Amino acid sequence: MSISIPEAGELKHQVEIIKRVDLPLSNHQVKQIDTVIFSCWSKLEPTGSVYWGTVQIEQKATHRFWFRSVLGKTDALSISHGILIKCDGRFYRPTRVTDANGDGVFTVVEACELGDILPENNKQTTSSMMSESLS
Secondary structure, eight states, X not given: OOOOOOOTTOOOEEEEEEEEEEXXXXXXXXXXXEEEEEEEEEEEEEOOOOEETTEEOSOSOOEEEEEEOOTTTTSTTTSOTTEEXXXXXXXXXXXXXXXXXXXXXXXXXXXXXXXXXXXXXXXXXXXXXXXXHHO
16 A cells, blocks of 8 residues: 655655654753754645643654655655754754655654753753752
């Protein structure tokens, strides 16, 4: 069974595929280093999930991204652990990655929305849970 691929004009969301590495610092702090691996256009579809107020209460995929498959950048094997997707200032964690119809033209990524997680690009932060426990 094949799935429908994006048509002309549907790849209209500019996204960045980011590799995030957390480096430990002293005093229970973490330095997050974000490296942009690739920027591309994508189709974005909400898949639906359960929310309580404005908080997502399940760890299921909330959105589906469609990328043109680029070997070493957006193919199914390249999007793995430590990869985040940034679209319109929001971050998404990939949960399932597959080659659409097995023909190597499009990669489909189902992702869980993380929301606005800051800071990025070598800024220093302390985990909110750690801050609360130290107070």
